[in-house]
Amino acid sequence: MISVRRDICAYCGCCISVCPEGALELIDAYLDVDANTCITCGICVRACPLGALEVKK
Amino acid sequence: MKSTYDMLVIGAGPAGAFAAKTAAEKGLSVLMVEKRPAPGAPVRCAEGVGKELLREFMKPDERWVAAEIERAHLIAPDGFRMEMNPEKAGSEVGYVLHRKVFDRELVWQAAAAGSDIMVKTRACSPVMENGVVKGALLEYNGTVTEVRAGVTIAADGVESKFARWCGVNTTVPLREMETCAQYLMTGSDIDPHATEFFAGNDVAPGGYVWIFPKGEKTANVGIGIGGDRGGKPGIRPIDYLNRFVKQHFPNGKTIELIAGGVSICKPLESTVADGLMIVGDAARVSDPLTGGGIYNALYTGKTAGEVAVDSLAKGDVSRKALMKYDETWRASYMGKALERNYQIKEVFVKLTDDDLNSIIHSVAKMNMSEFNTLSLIKNIITANPKVAMKLGKAGLKSLIDSI
Numbered sequence: 068m069i070s071v072r073r074d075i076c077a078y079c080g081c082c083i084s085v086c087p088e089g090a091l092e093l094i095d096a097y098l099d100v101d102a103n104t105c106i107t108c109g110i111c112v113r114a115c116p117l118g119a120l121e122v123k124k
Numbered sequence: 125m126k127s128t129y130d131m132l133v134i135g136a137g138p139a140g141a142f143a144a145k146t147a148a149e150k151g152l153s154v155l156m157v158e159k160r161p162a163p164g165a166p167v168r169c170a171e172g173v174g175k176e177l178l179r180e181f182m183k184p185d186e187r188w189v190a191a192e193i194e195r196a197h198l199i200a201p202d203g204f205r206m207e208m209n210p211e212k213a214g215s216e217v218g219y220v221l222h223r224k225v226f227d228r229e230l231v232w233q234a235a236a237a238g239s240d241i242m243v244k245t246r247a248c249s250p251v252m253e254n255g256v257v258k259g260a261l262l263e264y265n266g267t268v269t270e271v272r273a274g275v276t277i278a279a280d281g282v283e284s285k286f287a288r289w290c291g292v293n294t295t296v297p298l299r300e301m302e303t304c305a306q307y308l309m310t311g312s313d314i315d316p317h318a319t320e321f322f323a324g325n326d327v328a329p330g331g332y333v334w335i336f337p338k339g340e341k342t343a344n345v346g347i348g349i350g351g352d353r354g355g356k357p358g359i360r361p362i363d364y365l366n367r368f369v370k371q372h373f374p375n376g377k378t379i380e381l382i383a384g385g386v387s388i389c390k391p392l393e394s395t396v397a398d399g400l401m402i403v404g405d406a407a408r409v410s411d412p413l414t415g416g417g418i419y420n421a422l423y424t425g426k427t428a429g430e431v432a433v434d435s436l437a438k439g440d441v442s443r444k445a446l447m448k449y450d451e452t453w454r455a456s457y458m459g460k461a462l463e464r465n466y467q468i469k470e471v472f473v474k475l476t477d478d479d480l481n482s483i484i485h486s487v488a489k490m491n492m493s494e495f496n497t498l499s500l501i502k503n504i505i506t507a508n509p510k511v512a513m514k515l516g517k518a519g520l521k522s523l524i525d526s527i
Contacts, residue, residue, distance in 0.1 A: 079385060
């Protein structure tokens with residue numbers, strides 16, 4: 068599962084389009100992770116310009 | 125809000141707003157929805173646009189033109205500065221906008237043309253019938269309402285979800301997602317009429333640093349790096365940006381933080397489906413070399429609006445009928461530029477600092493009168509045979525074919 072550091076995230080949406088599963092969505096000003104769809108591949112973590120995403124085992 | 129419209133536009137950025145305006149002016153009933161409470165904010169853009177390109181759509185207005193750019197500087201990894209005057213810099217000489225004002229102007233124009241607008245309203249699902257997009261479910265203020273439309277436009281930006289929900293694969297490969305951070309900085313002596321671009325693997329691997337002035341002493345200072353080049357503490361865009369700013373703007377004050385992503389992949393294989401057209405960043409039509417997307421958004425939005433009008437008049441919104449939109453933009457100036465710049469980008473991201481240094485030095489020595497893209501590339505390759513090797517035969521051919 069991916070966890071979002073809300074104190075860091077600037078809700079830019081950069082992570083969303085690289086997600087192969089479509090598990091992320093930017094809803095107004097917060098990032099939503101769909102736990103049922105996320106495969107914890109970590110691609111979004113690498114795309115984040117600020118370091119707001121973490122893989123939580 | 126009515127329950128049925130001729131056209132539903134998801135997203136009120138430049139692409140969506142121009143589609144809405146174009147269609148509403150031709151008499152279509154249009155609803156444009158924006159998930160944010162305020163179109164244009166927060167900004168996610170370096171805000172540069174080519175002068176001539178913008179003028180195709182709008183008369184420049186001092187309310188949203190922050191700076192007029194007369195020249196550009198390209199700074200090689202070894203510190204060598206090459207000045208590009210308008211003839212040399214081409215469309216990269218232009219305006220720096222206030223997107224917060226510019227985007228609202230476009231939304232205002234769409235509204236003035238007759239389009240309905242809803243803000244803080246999210247399209248949470250398409251309405252599909254037999255594989256045809258027939259509108260969307262819209263969430264507003266805690267309730268979900270179905271709105272049906274003859275044609276739906278996905279203008280939902282880089283973070284687009286709508287087209288994916290309709291069955292279009294919009295995933296951007298990580299290495300082709302430019303990951304970006306930018307500060308709006310003030311209190312530094314910058315040339316208010318010059319943009320600066322810094323290239324190099326220590327400065328911005330797989331991308332570049334830009335300084336885009338927004339008036340006296342104020343500028344967007346930003347960076348984009350390849351999506352596969354960062355991802356760890358210390359090498360993320362924000363880390364590169366902080367190091368750059370510390371070195372180049374020690375006394376500058378940061379008055380805004382902007383993060384963002386720009387796709388530098390090829391455009392979507394198809395930007396239409398039954399009842400659906402995809403425009404702007406959602407269609408992945410931002411420029412793969414420069415990252416610029418404002419003109420491309422306006423152009424695809426306008427073209428989609430025109431095709432929507434024609435298709436609805438003929439009573440046919442099938443994928444086949446809407447292909448007119450896809451074919452038109454691919455054959456346009458923009459479509460050709462995207463193809464060419466994709467090929468150049470594929471070379472650019474593989475260059476070492478030595479390659480970059482020798483290319484920039486050799487370009488600086490070129491005769492300006494010969495400065496068109498083909499002769500530029502010929503000259504670069506002649507002066508830098510190593511670069512030609514990197515391209516390979518296939519790369520060289522596709523690059524030359526695309527010019």
